[in-house]
Every structure is written in structure tokens, then in C-alpha cells.
Amino acid sequence: MKRRDFFSHAAITAVAAASVSKVAMAALPEPSFMSHAGTAAPLSPANGLPYHPVVTLNGWTLPWRMNQGVKEFHLVAEPVVREMTPGFKAHMWGYNGQSPGPTIEVVEGDRVRIFVTNKLPEHTSVHWHGQRLPNGMDGVSGLNQSAIPVGKTFVYEFEARRPGTFMYHPHADEMTQMAMGMMGFWVTHPKLDKAGKHPLIDTVDRDFVFLLSAYDIEPGSATPKIMTMLDFNLWSWNSRIFPGIDTLNVRKNDKVRIRVGNLTMTNHPIHLHGHEFTVTGTDGGPVPNVARWPEVTTDVAVGQMRQVEFLADEEGDWAFHCHKSHHTMNAMGHNVPTMIGVDHRGLIKKLQQASPDYMVMGERGMADMGQMEMPIPENTAPMMTGKGPYGGIEMGGMFSLLKVRHDQQPGDYKDPGWYPQPPGTQAYEWTGTLPKHARPTPPPSNTASSATPAPTDAEVRVRKPAASGGHGGHR
Numbered sequence: 001m002k003r004r005d006f007f008s009h010a011a012i013t014a015v016a017a018a019s020v021s022k023v024a025m026a027a028l029p030e031p032s033f034m035s036h037a038g039t040a041a042p043l044s045p046a047n048g049l050p051y052h053p054v055v056t057l058n059g060w061t062l063p064w065r066m067n068q069g070v071k072e073f074h075l076v077a078e079p080v081v082r083e084m085t086p087g088f089k090a091h092m093w094g095y096n097g098q099s100p101g102p103t104i105e106v107v108e109g110d111r112v113r114i115f116v117t118n119k120l121p122e123h124t125s126v127h128w129h130g131q132r133l134p135n136g137m138d139g140v141s142g143l144n145q146s147a148i149p150v151g152k153t154f155v156y157e158f159e160a161r162r163p164g165t166f167m168y169h170p171h172a173d174e175m176t177q178m179a180m181g182m183m184g185f186w187v188t189h190p191k192l193d194k195a196g197k198h199p200l201i202d203t204v205d206r207d208f209v210f211l212l213s214a215y216d217i218e219p220g221s222a223t224p225k226i227m228t229m230l231d232f233n234l235w236s237w238n239s240r241i242f243p244g245i246d247t248l249n250v251r252k253n254d255k256v257r258i259r260v261g262n263l264t265m266t267n268h269p270i271h272l273h274g275h276e277f278t279v280t281g282t283d284g285g286p287v288p289n290v291a292r293w294p295e296v297t298t299d300v301a302v303g304q305m306r307q308v309e310f311l312a313d314e315e316g317d318w319a320f321h322c323h324k325s326h327h328t329m330n331a332m333g334h335n336v337p338t339m340i341g342v343d344h345r346g347l348i349k350k351l352q353q354a355s356p357d358y359m360v361m362g363e364r365g366m367a368d369m370g371q372m373e374m375p376i377p378e379n380t381a382p383m384m385t386g387k388g389p390y391g392g393i394e395m396g397g398m399f400s401l402l403k404v405r406h407d408q409q410p411g412d413y414k415d416p417g418w419y420p421q422p423p424g425t426q427a428y429e430w431t432g433t434l435p436k437h438a439r440p441t442p443p444p445s446n447t448a449s450s451a452t453p454a455p456t457d458a459e460v461r462v463r464k465p466a467a468s469g470g471h472g473g474h475r
Contacts, residue, residue, distance in 0.1 A: 031074040033097035037083045039246045049107040051189035057210035058240045062102035070111045078119035085244030088381040091222045092181035099181030106160045108191040113157045123147035130166040130283040133158035141172035163190035165259040179226040200286035205254035210238045214264040220377025235327040235397035242399040243386040250312045251408040259307045262300040271297040274318035281307030312404045317419040322398035330381040330396035389418040
């Protein structure tokens with residue numbers, strides 16, 4: 001993390017609401033910026049109420065200062081360059097050097113003051129998604145406040161009234177600004193009783209957060225297309241795509257919490273291998289105990305958050321991903337014809353003599369694409385380049401790994417490397433004899449057409465409506 005000088009003057013150039021105290025007008029807290037896309041270590045609270053910090057996947061937590069009992073943050077809305085995976089960078093808009101912006105962590109009951117400075121080429125605002133707050137602090141430009149002009153700083157101030165996981169994003173030219181990557185996470189930790197407990201929110205050993213986001217960036221370009229509604233080609237977690245998404249590294253028998261927020265335009269069934277979890281929280285707060293049940297997949301709809309918890313009691317490297325197949329691919333066009341079964345050997349080289357960037361779908365399936373050394377435009381994310389200890393993982397987009405190890409130390413988030421399966425616990429090739437494969441003989445038909453010989457192999461048989469009756473025979 002690095003700090004860089006901001007405005008030469010410290011005075012606030014604009015204030016969002018007249019209710020902001022004069023203390024806020026004394027000076028701006030110095031903004032902090034992040035210049036890399038790695039997962040930062042959790043930020044333990046140096047002052048204020050104590051809490052167990054979260055770990056933002058491929059992100060970081062925004063530092064604050066205490067000012068006469070108020071927790072003050074400084075967000076800078078600005079153009080950023082986000083490395084979505086090694087070798088591929090996107091030109092986005094975000095906060096404090098990153099897209100998504102840094103996670104904000106507070107405690108239930110905290111008085112919070114957020115300075116927002118606009119360094120975008122157009123006006124903006126910040127909506128605190130899911131929060132209970134005064135109407136004038138809700139951040140919908142034109143409705144609750146004037147938009148923040150270019151070069152100006154506004155102040156939002158309110159009490160963090162309830163614990164939970166929330167998000168922040170603009171409500172000014174929202175289609176453009178969110179499509180360009182302007183979003184971030186907000187975690188309000190619970191205020192605990194004298195015994196250090198909360199009736200619905202457990203203490204956990206590891207607490208991960210990330211946002212679901214989608215972009216349409218044409219191969220060879222770097223800027224998202226803001227008018228796309230459906231045909232996105234990059235599905236990301238915290239604006240990273242596999243294999244650029246960091247792994248979630250935990251100790252065996254850790255109690256793990258994962259918080260996922262969705263600011264894409266479609267739902268995402270998030271699936272974890274090897275473990276069952278329970279959904280323990282939503283944007284609305286903690287889920288009552290009687291409403292929880294074991295799951296391995298939870299659907300996160302648009303604008304929603306899901307908080308899941310589980311005991312990491314199965315050692316190994318476990319896949320963790322969106323279960324929509326096209327969301328685990330990169331730079332995928334949607335108008336590519338299916339070439340399965342088409343023999344185009346030698347065709348690619350001939351076509352590439354005239355068009356060097358020409359690509360065609362594999363004739364045996366999509367896996368061909370991960371094995372071909374095809375020329376791709378500069379600054380383009382390859383489709384399926386994730387590598388595992390036994391070959392290509394053939395995934396991209398919304399995919400990562402939960403790595404559970406018995407010797408991972410408490411508080412250690414480093415990648416432990418690949419899991420060595422103990423002898424006798426891994427699938428293996430059968431080298432014995434194989435039984436003859438015989439298809440069952442279909443039973444004789446009792447219909448008038450029984451004279452028709454039964455097919456010897458599987459085939460598609462189409463029955464059309466009779467010319468006289470059409471569909472009238474359906475009951």
C-alpha cells in the first residue's frame with residue numbers, strides 16, 4: 001500500500017449535507033491507494049472498537065483515522081488500470097487505485113464519516129447499498145443530493161446501525177460507472193456482548209469477501225463496452241479472472257465465512273466442492289438459525305449478497321466457482337459456430353496465411369482451445385489457461401480454489417502449493433480387461449407399426465403431427 005499527496009489544500013470544496021459537523025471541515029484525511037492486485041493481509045483495527053477483520057480476495061481494506069470519536073475514511077473516485085489476470089490489463093473506473101474499491105470495515109454503532117473526492121471525467125455519487133441511514137445520505141444524485149462535480153469532495157456521515165455485509169456504488173450515470181467497475185464492499189461487524197458473542201453471528205477463523213462483476217472487453221482492447229446488457233465475455237471476482245484469482249487458503253478445521261456480493265446483470269449459483277455450508281446472512285442481515293440448512297450451492301441474484309459459513313474439515317484443493325458454464329471462461333465470443341465433428345485439419349494454417357488472427361472452435365470440443373497455441377491480440381485474456389499439477393484445469397472467469405491444509409498456521413494466508421493426495425485416495429486408470437459393451441434389445445412393439453425393424457443404434461426419430469389433424473389430437 002502506498003500513500004500519495006492529494007490536493008495541495010486541505011479544505012473541503014463541497015459538503016453533501018448541512019448536518020455534517022464542523023469537525024469534518026477541519027482537514028481531509030490523507031487518502032490511501034493500492035497499486036497491485038494481490039490479496040492484502042487483513043487490516044487489524046489500530047483504534048476504535050475491536051473486531052475480527054476480513055480478507056478481501058485480490059483486494060484490501062481502506063485505512064481510517066479516528067477524529068473525536070468518528071471513524072473517517074477517504075474514497076477517491078478515479079480512472080484506474082486493473083490487471084484482471086497476468087498479461088491482461090483493463091482500463092476501468094474505480095476507487096483509490098483499484099476496481100473494485102477497497103473494503104470499508106466498521107463496527108455496529110460506529111459514527112462514520114466518508115469523504116468522497118471525484119477525479120472522474122464526469123459527476124458521480126456514492127450509494128451505500130443496504131444501509132439504514134438518513135435519506136440525504138443515500139447517495140442517489142438528483143433525488144437525495146446534488147451529484148458530486150468533477151474535482152469536488154462531498155462528505156457522507158451516518159451511524160452504522162446494523163451489522164452485516166453491504167456494498168457501495170454510484171447512483172449517478174450508473175449504467176456507465178458500474179459497467180466501468182465502480183463498486184466496493186462494506187462490512188459492519190457486530191457489537192458483541194460482555195461474553196464476546198452475538199446471538200446470530202459466530203466468530204470465525206477466516207472471513208473472505210469479494211464482489212461478482214462482469215465486463216465486455218473485446219480481444220485486443222482494454223476498455224469495457226458500457227452498452228452491453230447480456231453478452232459479457234469476462235466474468236470476474238473482484239475484477240479478476242482465473243487463473244488470476246487468488247486461492248482461499250485455510251487451516252484444516254477452521255470455521256470459514258465467505259461473503260459474496262453480486263453487481264453483475266445476472267444471477268450466479270456459487271458452488272463449493274468438498275464441503276457443505278449454510279447461508280448465514282444476506283443484505284438484510286443475519287439469517288435466523290431456524291431458516292438455515294446445509295447446501296453446496298447458493299444462488300446470488302442481482303444486487304444481492306450471500307454470506308456462507310462452513311467447517312473446513314476436508315483437506316485438499318477444492319474447486320470453488322460459479323456453476324454457469326459460460327461464466328468459467330475468458331474472452332469468449334457468443335457468435336462462434338459449433339465445429340464439433342467437423343474435420344478442419346490443415347484449414348486453420350491456410351486461413352491464417354490470409355488472416356493471422358483467425359481462430360476457429362475446436363473440432364472435438366472446447367478443450368481444444370486450451371491446448372492450441374493460437375495467436376491472440378495483444379492484451380487479451382486467453383480462454384482457458386489455468387494449470388494444475390496434472391495438466392490444464394480448463395477454466396477461466398469465476399473460478400478459484402479453497403486450499404485446506406492441516407499445517408496452515410493461524411493467520412497465515414499464503415498459498416501452500418498443490419495438495420499431494422495420499423496413496424489410494426486418487427482416481428486412477430483401469431488397466432484390466434473390459435467387459436463387452438452390449439446394448440439391450442428393445443421389447444417388441446404392440447402397435448400397428450411393429451413391422452418396422454428396431455434400430456440397431458441410437459438415432460433421433462421425429463414424429464410430425466398428422467397432416468389432417470395437425471395438433472388437434474393433443475389432449
